Amino acid sequence: MIIFYDIPFAEPSICWSPNTWKTRYCLNYKGLAYRTEWIEYPDIEALCIKIGAAPTDSKDDGISPEYTLPVIYDPSTGQTISDSFNIAVYLDTTYPDTPRLFPPGTRALQSVFVQYANFRIVSHLGQFLRPAVFQKLPAGRSQEYFRRTREALYNVKIEEWAPRGDDRVREWRKLEKALVLLDGHCRRTKEEVGGEFICGINPSFADFVLAGIFQWCKEGFGTESDEWNDISSWQDGRWANFIGSLEKFSMVV
Amino acid sequence: MIIFYDIPFAEPSICWSPNTWKTRYCLNYKGLAYRTEWIEYPDIEALCIKIGAAPTDSKDDGISPEYTLPVIYDPSTGQTISDSFNIAVYLDTTYPDTPRLFPPGTRALQSVFVQYANFRIVSHLGQFLRPAVFQKLPAGRSQEYFRRTREALYNVKIEEWAPRGDDRVREWRKLEKALVLLDGHCRRTKEEVGGEFICGINPSFADFVLAGIFQWCKEGFGTESDEWNDISSWQDGRWANFIGSLEKFSMVV
Numbered sequence A, B: 001m002i003i004f005y006d007i008p009f010a011e012p013s014i015c016w017s018p019n020t021w022k023t024r025y026c027l028n029y030k031g032l033a034y035r036t037e038w039i040e041y042p043d044i045e046a047l048c049i050k051i052g053a054a055p056t057d058s059k060d061d062g063i064s065p066e067y068t069l070p071v072i073y074d075p076s077t078g079q080t081i082s083d084s085f086n087i088a089v090y091l092d093t094t095y096p097d098t099p100r101l102f103p104p105g106t107r108a109l110q111s112v113f114v115q116y117a118n119f120r121i122v123s124h125l126g127q128f129l130r131p132a133v134f135q136k137l138p139a140g141r142s143q144e145y146f147r148r149t150r151e152a153l154y155n156v157k158i159e160e161w162a163p164r165g166d167d168r169v170r171e172w173r174k175l176e177k178a179l180v181l182l183d184g185h186c187r188r189t190k191e192e193v194g195g196e197f198i199c200g201i202n203p204s205f206a207d208f209v210l211a212g213i214f215q216w217c218k219e220g221f222g223t224e225s226d227e228w229n230d231i232s233s234w235q236d237g238r239w240a241n242f243i244g245s246l247e248k249f250s251m252v253v
Helices: A018-030 A041-051 A084-094 A107-136 A141-154 A165-193 A205-221 A226-245 B018-030 B041-051 B084-094 B107-136 B141-154 B165-193 B205-221 B226-245
Strands: A002-006 A034-038 A071-074 A079-082 B002-006 B034-038 B071-074 B079-082
Touching (some): A041 A071, A071 A084, A107 A141, A107 A165, A165 A226, A165 B107, B107 B205
Parallel strands (some): B002 B034
Antiparallel strands (some): A002 A071, A071 A079
């Protein structure tokens, strides 16, 4: 049984990280047996060093490699893999009889999609979501670690991160607009081959990247929040429907 | 015979625009009969209105629609199509027995790739290339039009656009780095299915987007320029080889 390392909130069994969600969707979609080990932020580096998980440098942004999750350990091969893209490639290669995460020949374009999503969507969300995520992390060591590292990395106090007033309205509109543009890209495939997903009828890694971002919104803001209600309502429920269509691959085990 | 509208330099029969190059590659790759009509910048809008070519808004950047090339007129269907992506879709649909520009199910990802290339590569190149392109446009109306519209759009004088000294070195390194990162994405497909192109063994629209950017560099800076020599030397000739592999689809007719 594969061990999947994920980052906990204070409330148990909530998967919230957009990056670990990518891998959770991949494992669920492939129907592979796995169990989750929840690793608090300040323990990730020691875990990775202990089990031989490489630091990742997949953000295309010049930030030095860092130890981060998701990581999986697969006892059937003895391998430890880090980085959600590498994990997806590993799973497609190691378990060729399960549903594919990458339609043949699309890996380069899917890798570009990850960066596009970071630049065009995550970039607008982080300032809203990271302060919300902070509140839901386990009090004490996790919150202290998150505050210290994020305040240094982004050069802003947690409490002053989220935009307010007119700024908030303007920045939130940028997010909405980025999602309208993304929908425009998605329609190109829908016009050609139909289906609700980025490559057509079946979901692929890019869909899990996008769905992971929405799960981050849903769990970070909360399902009852104004922010999540707002996102769910955009484009006649386009993104709520998208998440709904992946519901059966969303279990947290 | 398809009529393909392109933008001239002062020197005849030079295709230099990254956007018109995309379409020229598509036409050549499909082996479709076409001839070029060269339309100077200040005449593009009147042409488009006359032949019923829609303005384009494909840049994902909030700039209002504008009349621009490439445009094609296909007498066999009576249709006029604008925007290189739309033209590629039209050609794949109308001429299904010619080599495909989009492997099935990849249109959304290819559309995202266009924006990625704009944000991560063109954004670093424009400041260097547009002043060089200006010098090669037909003197008089074309140069006057280019100066007026670009100086208004980018809020900078043509003569002060290109960075100098340390700035130049720093900005040029950003371009080199963006291409290293792009190569990293491309390797993902190469590791899986081999081939020199973004989707594997055969070129697709994304390759023509990228090759169009390099043609812009080659013609804008000049084949003997330090800049083009520099780009050609990066990553052991990675990009020079890439352009070379598309040589047989590079004829200007």
